[in-house]
Amino acid sequence: GLTKGDELTWNNHDPSGDDRRWRMTQFAKLPLEFHRPIAKQYNYRFRKTGRTQANTFLRRFVSKFDVRTQRLATDPIYLKQYVRNRKHELTVIATNSPTDQDAYTRLSRRIESLGLTAPTIAGSVTALGANRRMLDEGWLARQFRKVYLPKFEATAIQAGMVHSRAGLYVSDASLSAFRDRQSHNRQVLERIELENEIGQTFDLSDLVARSVANPTNRRHELMVRLYGFDEIAKQLDHVGLFITITCPSRMHARYWTSGDPVSSYDGTTPRQAQAYLNDIWMNTRARFKNANTHLYGFRMAEPQHDGTPHWHILLYTNPANQHFVCSTFQELSLRDSPDEKGANEQRCKIEVIDRSKGSGVAYAAKYVSKNIDGEHVDKDLHGKSAKDSAQRVVAWASIHRIRQFQQFGGPSVTCWRELRRLSAAPEGILDQARRAADQGDWMTFTNVLGGTDTCRKSHPVKLIREFNSNEGKYGEPIGYQITGLSDGFTCIQTHMHTWKVKLKSESLRVLDEVRHT
Numbered sequence: 001g002l003t004k005g006d007e008l009t010w011n012n013h014d015p016s017g018d019d020r021r022w023r024m025t026q027f028a029k030l031p032l033e034f035h036r037p038i039a040k041q042y043n044y045r046f047r048k049t050g051r052t053q054a055n056t057f058l059r060r061f062v063s064k065f066d067v068r069t070q071r072l073a074t075d076p077i078y079l080k081q082y083v084r085n086r087k088h089e090l091t092v093i094a095t096n097s098p099t100d101q102d103a104y105t106r107l108s109r110r111i112e113s114l115g116l117t118a119p120t121i122a123g124s125v126t127a128l129g130a131n132r133r134m135l136d137e138g139w140l141a142r143q144f145r146k147v148y149l150p151k152f153e154a155t156a157i158q159a160g161m162v163h164s165r166a167g168l169y170v171s172d173a174s175l176s177a178f179r180d181r182q183s184h185n186r187q188v189l190e191r192i193e194l195e196n197e198i199g200q201t202f203d204l205s206d207l208v209a210r211s212v213a214n215p216t217n218r219r220h221e222l223m224v225r226l227y228g229f230d231e232i233a234k235q236l237d238h239v240g241l242f243i244t245i246t247c248p249s250r251m252h253a254r255y256w257t258s259g260d261p262v263s264s265y266d267g268t269t270p271r272q273a274q275a276y277l278n279d280i281w282m283n284t285r286a287r288f289k290n291a292n293t294h295l296y297g298f299r300m301a302e303p304q305h306d307g308t309p310h311w312h313i314l315l316y317t318n319p320a321n322q323h324f325v326c327s328t329f330q331e332l333s334l335r336d337s338p339d340e341k342g343a344n345e346q347r348c349k350i351e352v353i354d355r356s357k358g359s360g361v362a363y364a365a366k367y368v369s370k371n372i373d374g375e376h377v378d379k380d381l382h383g384k385s386a387k388d389s390a391q392r393v394v395a396w397a398s399i400h401r402i403r404q405f406q407q408f409g410g411p412s413v414t415c416w417r418e419l420r421r422l423s424a425a426p427e428g429i430l431d432q433a434r435r436a437a438d439q440g441d442w443m444t445f446t447n448v449l450g451g452t453d454t455c456r457k458s459h460p461v462k463l464i465r466e467f468n469s470n471e472g473k474y475g476e477p478i479g480y481q482i483t484g485l486s487d488g489f490t491c492i493q494t495h496m497h498t499w500k501v502k503l504k505s506e507s508l509r510v511l512d513e514v515r516h517t
Contacts, residue, residue: 003027005035005042012046012054019051026062031070033173037160044260065155072144073152074177076184083140086114090135100127107134116143129474136474149174149399154269157253157307164305165259168384169392170399178395193504196497204501212417215373215394221413222298222368222405223361226314228442229297229410230360232452233316235443240297240353240360241322243313243329245280246304246346247273248337254306264340270307270400277301277311280332285408287328293321296409296452298364302371303396314364315408316452326350371397371404411449412456415463416442418485421494429460430487461487 002010005027006020013019023042027035038061046054071078090107097103104127108118111134119130133139156162156171167175189205212218233240251268254261268276281299288295297315304310317325333348353360369377371393374386397404407413419425419437429448436445446452449459464486468478484493 003035004032005030005039008036008039009042009046012043012051014051019055022055023058026058029062030065031067034065034159034161037166041160041261061158069148069152069155070173072148074173076177076180079141079144083137083144086140087135087137094131094135100131103127103131107131111143114144115147116140124476124479126476129476132474146401149177150269150271150401153307153399154267157269158267160254160259160261162307163254163259164256167392168305168389169303169307169396174399175392175395178398179391191504192501194499195502196499198497200497203504216375219368219372219375222372223365224440225407225410225413225442226298226361226364226368227359228446229316229452231443232296232446233360234355237319238316239319239322240314240316240355240363241325242351242353242360242363243315244310244349245277245313245329245333246310246348247276247308248343248347249340250337251276252304252306252308256305268308270303270309270396271402274301274309274400274402276336277309280329280335281311281313283332284328288325291324293317293324294409294453295321295325297360297407299406299408300364300367300371301397301402301404302367303393307396307400309402312364312367314360316360322352368405409452410446411459412463414482415449415459415461415485416445418463418482418494419461422492425492426490428487428490430485430490430492433461461485464491 003024006024009023010020027038030038038058042054042058045057072082090110093106093110094103097106104118104121108130111118119125119133121127121130153162153171153174156167156174161167161171161173162169166172170178186205189208190203192204193201194204194207195201208214210217212221230240232238247268249262250264250266251273252262253265287293295315295317297313299311299313301309301311315325329350330348334343337343351363353363366377369375370380370386370390372390374380374388374390377386380386380389393404396402415433416437419434422434422438425431425434432448433445436442436448449461462485463482464484465480466483468481470478472478481495483495484491486492
């Protein structure tokens with residue numbers, strides 16, 4: 001009747017056998033997939049720090065473990081039923097409330113007791129719209145995933161299920177749940193079509209495959225923009241810097257080579273570590289802005305083996321700014337725990353791009369690929385299939401809601417995408433920008449719009465947004481939507497049709513059969 005946890009820890013005991021009997025009661029409270037990693041951690045602590053510390057670790061972990069968190073994060077059937085039950089509760093609350101405002105107050109209180117954040121009444125969001133959100137199963141499911149996916153993953157990191165010798169970047173349980181969600185989403189897309197006001201219909205799955213939601217298209221567009229910035233840097237004789245920023249050791253749960261726990265780890269989650277890196281970035285950008293130091297390029301967030309993010313920044317700037325840029329990054333990267341071992345060497349690495357060895361694109365290409373789909377990369381740094389690792393990276397970014405790539409400097413990519421929707425434009429700057437976008441020439445497109453150092457408010461081509469007063473899903477106006485482009489004199493409409501979502505006829509037939517059954 002022994003569990004895996006009992007077996008693995010059997011030899012660590014006191015003469016009376018009390019430890020064994022006590023551990024059995026503790027492991028019985030944990031799901032089976034947690035037994036092996038927790039037992040390994042228990043044994044490690046038993047050897048390193050002794051019986052008391054090992055028992056304290058096990059007691060604390062078990063006391064904080066929440067089975068509901070695990071099931072909401074990894075079991076879609078449980079989540080669906082849980083959401084339905086909560087919707088029933090919330091519907092009763094709303095029904096018994098005399099006014100919309102009273103219902104909002106009561107629903108918000110219950111939503112927050114579940115660990116979620118109630119929608120805020122502001123702008124176009126009304127009390128009625130907020131109430132409808134809180135009574136919508138889709139909205140509730142998204143909010144539960146938003147809260148409980150990273151919460152479970154933080155528990156998995158503490159349990160030792162995320163590192164180079166276990167689940168790389170994310171736990172296997174979270175990866176499996178992510179794959180299930182992707183499969184479900186594909187099935188939903190295949191059952192839906194879009195129809196416009198003149199009766200034209202398109203499969204939603206085909207439209208998604210043609211957009212940047214398709215990993216291949218996303219990678220191609222990023223590479224085009226990287227190449228364009230690199231060509232501009234060559235044109236202007238700017239220096240390229242490839243900067244890598246990592247978090248202090250207190251934010252890392254595991255050592256890379258051994259997978260053993262880091263003694264200084266303080267429980268920082270990947271999202272909290274991302275906020276730390278973003279704070280460094282915001283402070284550097286503020287200093288550069290105050291000093292009128294212009295730079296442009298991309299920053300890329302990727303996970304280290306234990307899920308802790310680190311950043312790669314490919315930037316270009318005037319050679320006169322190089323020393324100031326480098327010293328600023330180094331100073332701000334060492335504000336936290338500057339005296340720890342290896343901080344000066346590891347926390348901020350800066351490489352000056354040597355064009356005799358390759359362009360800035362060559363420096364960044366492998367990071368783009370291995371963080372999207374793994375294409376053109378055989379093995380990752382851990383010797384594993386790059387395509388398999390890329391899927392784990394995408395799952396990591398989705399679970400922790402971390403933006404992987406962000407451009408700084410240069411024109412709006414939304415404007416670029418809107419121009420690519422057009423087959424023609426009036427002569428002048430609109431047509432010049434459209435041709436550059438259509439040909440995938442980011443350098444020319446950037447130069448047409450004023451270069452990398454022109455404020456986007458001053459760009460000659462701007463997006464047009466119009467207010468849509470039609471009611472959306474929650475009974476409120478849809479609000480401002482992009483409808484076209486303008487150069488200040490001429491306006492071009494890029495969105496010609498209004499669309500509605502509907503099930504395909506085959507899906508309706510199957511649904512009818514299920515209902516009759």
